[in-house]
Amino acid sequence: MPLGSYALTGGRTWIDLAGGGLAFIPAVPRAVPWAGRGVSTLVRSGRRPTGPVVGSLVLAGALLLVFGALFATADAAFGRAVTGLFPHVGAWSLVTRIFVFGGSIVAVLTGAFLAMAPPRFRRPPAPSDVGRTPWAIPIVALDLLFLGFVAVQADVLLAGDRDRLLRSTGLTYAEYARRGFWQLLVVTGLVLLVVAVAVRYAPVRSRADRATVRTLLGLLCALTLVVVAVALRRLFLYEEAYGWTRLRLWVHAFELWLGLVVLLVAIAGIRLRAAWLPRAVAASGAVGLLALGLFNPDGFIAAHDVARFRHTGSADLAYLAGLSADAVPALDRLPEPQRSCVLHHLAESLDDGDSWTRFNLSRARARDLLGRRPVTRPPAC
Incomplete structure (x- = not known):
């Protein structure tokens, strides 16, 4: 939604990017x-006979409803034919469909409104020059903190006896590896905010000022990339120990995208001028979402978790059973009875056939595969 909102509002600055991405809901x-x-x-316009046409359509609908109901109750064959034109919808399903339809109409109208009258966001006034030393003190302190964290990480990752090194923390290496990822994810996001504020107040009058800004912010970006690598390493070890899920894959992709944004910011800092950066960040997010969709997440998750099961004999079969038809080719490689346990309910849903709204290539391929290798009735799983 933020990318779509920004695409409708446009703009070249960070204010336009942030405001446009958040403009949809308001x-x-x-x-x-x-x-x-x-x-x-x-309707009130005299150029087109809109009023009479709308009234005529309403009258035609009322006539069809009254006479159609009478004919349907008068003849069973005609009633069966008319009933077949309409899907059977329960009360709760009807409420859900009305809600979804109404929400879709509101979303389309809001998109049209933003495209026709995009908001304009005022750029905040230029800040006063705080000078090199007051600006540098907090950035130097943050750089030193990041250097200390990176040094500890290097000591842990390169140590010969990691468990002995971590014994003072009360954690095993596996526990240490999977803890703290979310904090490191927040750190990456906060660094981008710090850099944005720092650039806003950065002293750039003299060559020495510009060199100081490039050095300190460049070092912060470089150390942040190391933090990104540490976070990804921890998440990867967690996934190797407990398997992949959609959430873990999405978070993995999001952290990679944050690392790319940090790299783009570092490149922009070479000249301290980057009118292209806001649009490049938005475009990289859009490309990342498209790439993630083409990546076949469910197939990737199933392939890795099946390989892990065949190697260790451990996997979350209940979670795998909830994946989509994209995962069927990988899940088909599970041994019995686990294969039938995982694919049983999915095979039943594929046997029901697809309406035109549900048909896709993955479901067709999964139906063909399960037709050649049917799922046996599983025991208690």
Whole structure:
């Protein structure tokens, strides 16, 4: 949603990127009345006979409803034919569909409103020059903290006896590896905020000022990339120990994208001017989402978890059973009875056939594979 919102509003600055990405929700209360005024104006317009046409359509619908109901109750064959034109929808399903339809209409109207009247965000006033020393003190302190953290990580990762080194923490190396990832993820995001604020107040009048800014912020970005690598390493060890899930894969991809953003910021810092950076960050996020969709996440998760099961005999079979048809080719490599346990419910859903809204290539391939190698009735799993 933020990427779509920014695509509708546009803009070249960080203020435009942040404001445009968050503009969708606040625009909803304005979009609905805006659309209502447009429809009202169109109905009252004398250029097109909109009013009579709308009234005629309403009358035609009422006539079809009344006479169709009478014919359907008068003749069983006609009633069966009419009933077949409409899907059987329960009360709760009907409420859900009405809610989804209404939400979709509001989303489309809001998108049209933002495209027709994109908001404009004011750039904050330029800050006063704080000077090199007051600006450098907090950045130097942060650089030193990052250097200390990186030094400890190097000591742990390169130590010959890691368990002995970590004995004072009360953790094994496996426990140490999977703890703290979320904190490191937050650290990466906060560094981008710190760099944005620091650049805003950076002294750039003299050559020495610019050299100081490039050195201190460049070092902070470089150390942040090391933190990104440490976070990814911890998450990878966690995934190797407990298997992959959608959440872990998405977080993995998000951390990689944050690392790319830090790298782009570091490149932009070479000249301390980067009008291209906000759009490059937004474009990299959009490309990353498309790439993640083409990556086939469920197939990747299933392939790695099946390989782990064949190697260790351990896997979360209940989680694998909830994956989509994209995972069937990998899940088919499980030994019996685990294969049937995991694929049983998915095979039943594929046997029901697909409506035009559910059909896709993955489901067709999965149905063909399970047709050649049917799932046996599993024992208690």
